[in-house]
Amino acid sequence: MMNEVDYQAVREAGALHRATVPHVVSARFIRARRAIHVTLSNGVEMSVPVDLLQGLQGASLKDLAKIEMTPLGNGLLAPP
DSSP states (O other), X not given: OOOHHHHHHHHXXXXXXXXXXXXXXXXXXXXXXXXXXXXXXXXOEEEEEGGGSTTTTTOXXXXXXXXXXXXXXXXXXXXX
């Protein structure tokens, strides 16, 4: 079982990771370009056509509009 010291160490490690490793801070679908635009915590921004992304080829505009980032910012979630 995890004790209070272990829990604090895990929290601190997580905070250090989030402060030093780039992660997604926003993601949105750009309908006019049929692309996903992602902004990372280090300021990097990129747009990728959805038809180049595994699992999103042929996705509907309605589903793509619902794309969101994972809680930790280490990935994107799209409706099934």
